[in-house]
Amino acid sequence: MKIAIVSDMHIGYERFYDDALKQASEALERACELADMIIIPGDVFDKRAPKPEVIASAINIFRNISRKHWSARLSDLRGDRKAYTDVPIIAISGTHERTAAGKDNPLNLLALAGLLVDVSESTAIVEKDGEQVAVYGLGGLSEERVLEKIKELNPSPVSGAFNIFMFHQSVYEILPFSDMFIHYDDLPKGFDLYVDGHIHSRVEAVVHGSPFIIPGSTVLTQLKDGEQAPKGFVVFDTVTRSRTFVEIDSRAMYAETLELNDAEPAMLLKGCEDIIERSIARGKPDPIVRIKVIGSIADGFSKTDMPIQSLIMRYAGRAVIEIDQTRLVSEETERRTDEIRNLKSGGATVKEMGLAMLADKLKSEGFPELIDVSELFMVLSSQTKKDKVIEEAAAMLGAS
Numbered sequence: 085m086k087i088a089i090v091s092d093m094h095i096g097y098e099r100f101y102d103d104a105l106k107q108a109s110e111a112l113e114r115a116c117e118l119a120d121m122i123i124i125p126g127d128v129f130d131k132r133a134p135k136p137e138v139i140a141s142a143i144n145i146f147r148n149i150s151r152k153h154w155s156a157r158l159s160d161l162r163g164d165r166k167a168y169t170d171v172p173i174i175a176i177s178g179t180h181e182r183t184a185a186g187k188d189n190p191l192n193l194l195a196l197a198g199l200l201v202d203v204s205e206s207t208a209i210v211e212k213d214g215e216q217v218a219v220y221g222l223g224g225l226s227e228e229r230v231l232e233k234i235k236e237l238n239p240s241p242v243s244g245a246f247n248i249f250m251f252h253q254s255v256y257e258i259l260p261f262s263d264m265f266i267h268y269d270d271l272p273k274g275f276d277l278y279v280d281g282h283i284h285s286r287v288e289a290v291v292h293g294s295p296f297i298i299p300g301s302t303v304l305t306q307l308k309d310g311e312q313a314p315k316g317f318v319v320f321d322t323v324t325r326s327r328t329f330v331e332i333d334s335r336a337m338y339a340e341t342l343e344l345n346d347a348e349p350a351m352l353l354k355g356c357e358d359i360i361e362r363s364i365a366r367g368k369p370d371p372i373v374r375i376k377v378i379g380s381i382a383d384g385f386s387k388t389d390m391p392i393q394s395l396i397m398r399y400a401g402r403a404v405i406e407i408d409q410t411r412l413v414s415e416e417t418e419r420r421t422d423e424i425r426n427l428k429s430g431g432a433t434v435k436e437m438g439l440a441m442l443a444d445k446l447k448s449e450g451f452p453e454l455i456d457v458s459e460l461f462m463v464l465s466s467q468t469k470k471d472k473v474i475e476e477a478a479a480m481l482g483a484s
């Protein structure tokens with residue numbers, strides 16, 4: 085059988101609402117043409133409580149594909165779940181759809197409506213011409229519970245079938261950021277194919293001697309480096325064990341770094357414009373252009389002087405601009421921060437710093453050095469009425 089793996093559609097994703105919908109629809113429609121069954125490892129929806137119009141959009145997409153001609157059919161669903169259709173569209177909920185254990189989630193609503201089969205903690209068996217494919221599903225969980233849950237459920241393959249273990253988690257070997265993430269070795273043994281969602285870029289590996297596939301999301305959401313690769317889904321053939329990535333029409337993302345030294349606003353503007361124009365010229369409509377600016381700002385300017393907002397507005401409708409200035413430093417601001425840090429580490433209080441500044445100011449304005457700066461500071465920072473403060477300060481400064 086040919087199995088389409090379509091993941092992380094994030095229908096209802098607010099920032100790129102139309103992209104999420106259009107790309108989910110295209111991926112699923114094409115999956116119907118190319119495969120005998122569809123499996124979905126989570127995050128069909130972007131939220132656990134989508135608005136009715138978001139649910140309606142998803143219902144329309146899944147109703148359309150349910151009504152296609154399917155020669156493969158669900159023959160059994162083992163576990164606590166019930167099937168309300170025999171159309172072989174098999175899914176689990178992802179972390180975005182996760183609700184408290186036992187509570188309905190939006191994916192489950194699609195299953196109750198008979199538009200797909202929710203296979204969370206169950207095994208779905210699909211048959212076509214005597215061939216059986218068994219899919220065990222484990223819906224998205226908080227990372228620290230996964231290992232314990234796998235041990236508790238002890239998923240096992242169905243004899244005589246091609247067995248798939250489908251889940252929705254981070255995996256340590258791919259994202260080595262947390263000890264809580266499970267390792268490839270923690271996955272249950274004996275399956276012919278491991279399918280994971282959650283990670284939005286495409287990954288292929290080998291687990292317990294079998295292929296491990298993450299197809300990646302059908303829509304850009306995280307805008308991370310590495311998400312520039314085309315979006316789409318994977319078709320796996322159980323007979324040849326070969327897999328094909330099917331690209332869908334998706335919004336392009338380009339990421340570039342702009343290095344500047346002693347940058348003035350005009351330089352930043354010019355550098356960004358060049359990158360944006362070049363990205364637009366590549367021909368994809370309304371691409372996401374991410375620019376990481378690194379280097380230093382010229383003295384006399386700060387990050388707030390950089391004309392980022394006007395740039396974003398000017399290109400609205402032609403490109404989605406994201407400018408990361410966190411690695412652009414203002415030497416002047418850094419110096420001042422250092423000064424403050426030094427004063428602080430030297431034990432100076434804000435009051436002492438204020439006193440020093442006031443003394444400097446008085447000196448530069450030509451006031452006599454005899455003035456009791458500390459006393460004047462107290463008068464100026466007192467809570468009494470402004471007029472009264474000025475009167476008292478003026479008296480101290482010898483004005484009449």
Ligand SMILES: [Mn+2]
Nearest residue numbers: 092127178282
């Ligand atoms: Mn996701």
